[in-house]
Amino acid sequence: MAYKYEAVATDLQHRMTWNEWAVGDQLPGIHELAAHYAVSPSVVKDAQEVLRKEGFIETRQGRGSFVVSIPEPGDMTLGIRRHLEAIRVDLAEARDAVVRAERRLAELSETVV
Numbered sequence: 059m060a061y062k063y064e065a066v067a068t069d070l071q072h073r074m075t076w077n078e079w080a081v082g083d084q085l086p087g088i089h090e091l092a093a094h095y096a097v098s099p100s101v102v103k104d105a106q107e108v109l110r111k112e113g114f115i116e117t118r119q120g121r122g123s124f125v126v127s128i129p130e131p132g133d134m135t136l137g138i139r140r141h142l143e144a145i146r147v148d149l150a151e152a153r154d155a156v157v158r159a160e161r162r163l164a165e166l167s168e169t170v171v
Contacts, residue, residue: 063104066095070109075129085115085123 070085079085086094091102106123109115117123 061104062095062097062101063108066091066097066101066105067108069095070105071112071114071129074114074125075131077128079125081125081128083125084121085125087122 070091073079085091085106088099088102088106092099095102106115106117110117110123114125114127114129115123116126
């Protein structure tokens with residue numbers, strides 16, 4: 059399952075790409091974005107951290123987050139890559155859970171015999 063912060067980051071990226079905000083514009087506050095996306099403020103903070111690492115926004119202490127670079131329409135693949143990475147993580151976690159369950163089953167089978 060994709061993480062909520064990735065979906066928020068991808069949508070914010072789309073909104074920047076399609077000119078809702080220009081370079082230098084301040085993004086809405088964390089609580090306003092949290093209400094808009096119906097998520098917790100920590101999810102918005104995580105989404106903004108993704109966009110910071112990708113070079114699209116910067117946060118100024120006590121002032122908020124500002125657009126510093128507009129993603130190109132071709133950069134939409136970043137959202138897809140984020141989603142694929144989340145799927146990889148989910149698959150790895152599922153694989154580990156199956157391995158643990160198989161081990162437990164083997165242990166139980168040995169005690170029954």
